Amino acid sequence: MKRTPIILLLVIVSIMTIAVLFWVTGNETTENQTKSAMVRLKVGYIPIVDCSQLYVASQRGYFTAAGLDVELVALAGGPPIIQALSTGAIDIGFANLATIVFYEQTAPRLIRLSGGTRMDKDHSEAGLVVLADSGIEQISDIKGKIVAVNSRRNIVDLAILRAIRLSGLTAKDITFVELPFKDMETALRSKRVDVTPLPEPFLSVALRNGGLRNLGDHFALAFGELFSTGYFSMANSATVTPDVIRKFNAAISNATRDLKSPDDNTFGAISAVTKIPKDVLMLAGRPDFVSEIPESAFIKMQSWLEDESLLKKKSD
Numbered sequence: 001m002k003r004t005p006i007i008l009l010l011v012i013v014s015i016m017t018i019a020v021l022f023w024v025t026g027n028e029t030t031e032n033q034t035k036s037a038m039v040r041l042k043v044g045y046i047p048i049v050d051c052s053q054l055y056v057a058s059q060r061g062y063f064t065a066a067g068l069d070v071e072l073v074a075l076a077g078g079p080p081i082i083q084a085l086s087t088g089a090i091d092i093g094f095a096n097l098a099t100i101v102f103y104e105q106t107a108p109r110l111i112r113l114s115g116g117t118r119m120d121k122d123h124s125e126a127g128l129v130v131l132a133d134s135g136i137e138q139i140s141d142i143k144g145k146i147v148a149v150n151s152r153r154n155i156v157d158l159a160i161l162r163a164i165r166l167s168g169l170t171a172k173d174i175t176f177v178e179l180p181f182k183d184m185e186t187a188l189r190s191k192r193v194d195v196t197p198l199p200e201p202f203l204s205v206a207l208r209n210g211g212l213r214n215l216g217d218h219f220a221l222a223f224g225e226l227f228s229t230g231y232f233s234m235a236n237s238a239t240v241t242p243d244v245i246r247k248f249n250a251a252i253s254n255a256t257r258d259l260k261s262p263d264d265n266t267f268g269a270i271s272a273v274t275k276i277p278k279d280v281l282m283l284a285g286r287p288d289f290v291s292e293i294p295e296s297a298f299i300k301m302q303s304w305l306e307d308e309s310l311l312k313k314k315s316d
Helices: 004-037 049-059 078-087 097-103 155-165 181-189 202-208 218-223 242-260 264-274 278-283 295-307
Strands: 039-045 068-074 092-096 111-119 126-131 146-149 175-178 196-199 212-214 226-233
Touching: 039 049, 039 078, 039 242, 049 068, 049 092, 049 111, 049 242, 049 264, 068 242, 078 092, 078 097, 078 226, 092 097, 097 155, 097 226, 097 295, 111 218, 111 242, 126 181, 126 202, 126 218, 146 155, 146 181, 146 196, 155 196, 155 218, 155 295, 181 196, 181 202, 196 202, 202 212, 202 278, 218 226, 226 242, 242 264, 264 278
Parallel strands: 039 068, 039 092, 146 175
Antiparallel strands: 092 226, 111 226, 126 196, 126 212
16 A cells, blocks of 8 residues: 555656657647748848848848748859859849849849849948059049959949949940959959949948048949849749748848838848948948839839940840
């Protein structure tokens, strides 16, 4: 009879152990089911401030809340992103409108997703940077100089060509060389190039390091107002379905709302991806983050490209 309490205790412990095991197993199963229900997406981007909608949506959990497991894939520029998109290496790509206009000259129209940037005199986030002791004090002084661009026949060299034309120069007066944005400051300081068109956050970081001069925002000089970038997917994508587009757009919409009135958490999200300190980001220029790019912006971009002979006119 004395052994009955001991046996009863063992039975209770055994039941509790089994219950805990079932609870743990059940939680693991639920977690695994939740993960398997998430749609996995690879999104190509350029590590610049323009992609902040992606950074905020990723770091603040908006993609996860929408049921998307997003992997951000850093690439050098719009053309490599479009190439990765067309080969299926990524599902969604960030690109400037010039890249899209070029691509759609010979390929099917891409799907336009939510998100993108607009620039004007109040939303400046780039600059033509030279060495302070180079003797280059204004844009007209870059005649005969080597100018870096992240990719040729694209939005950056388009902006530079339009900006120098206002100073009386032509495309024949400068030489373009391709360099990733991340390598431009080093190339400038080592005098391998004479002029670098730096976007944020590279612009603020470079100027903070000293010894440089900013000639001005080439985009503002060239265009005044410009819808510059957006997010795109292939029309025949098996992954980017209408439901996935809806989820992606919802997450980007939340991020856009945060970026309209950024707080410490917003800058923290951008810093987590770019590795740029929050205090630098807070002082850096930013574009206007928008929910969508009007179709008229693509038509205007095509006209600008034709004007600078970067794109052949269809009537020619």
